[in-house]
Amino acid sequence: MNPLERMALLLHLMRTVLDRSGHRYLNKTQVQKLTYLAQALGLESGFEFRMHHYGPYSFDLEGTTQALKGYKLIDCDLSDYETYQEYSFSVGEKAQLFVDGVGSVSEKQRQVIESVADLFASKTTGELELLGTVHLVDCLLMQSSGTKPTQDVVVNTVHALKPRFSSGDVGGAYMELASMHLI
Secondary structure, eight states: OOHHHHHHHHHHHHHHHHHHHTOSOEEHHHHHHHHHHHHHTTOOOOOOOEEETTEEEOHHHHHHHHHHHHTTSEEEEEEEOSSOEEEEEEEOTTHHHHHHHHOOOOHHHHHHHHHHHHHHTTOOHHHHHHHHHHHHHHHHHHHHHSSOOOHHHHHHHHHHHOTTSOHHHHHHHHHHHHHTTOO
């Protein structure tokens, strides 16, 4: 997938989730986790994700987001809070013209993006972080051992990495992903 197609795909994902959620913006963490979960559902975007502080993170996706910002296809606001800063993105007015011009969002991609919006548009940043982390840990454990990890192993590993989430919350996220056939 070329850079223009990736940009169009990300814009379509962001716009669809924003329209479905009724929100005006997505923060940086939400964009990362929604894109990761979209790939888990079968969206072929080619972004490579690794474990990071807030779960799955793609430096490629960060670069694409910066390109969208530079071309003014997304608007970016920076909010300063007492202990952190948060970047918020909204889809710019020219975005749909760009997506239509590139014309690269296939019907299959649109269907996956609709599923992402249906499943995740109402989730908080923390819920997306937890769902993405549980999924990625499950995948990484399977890669390292060659066998499917048990729910207890995944829950304990995620809880050790992210103690701010209770074991019950992690287990709930695991079961939610299992009900979607993602684990």
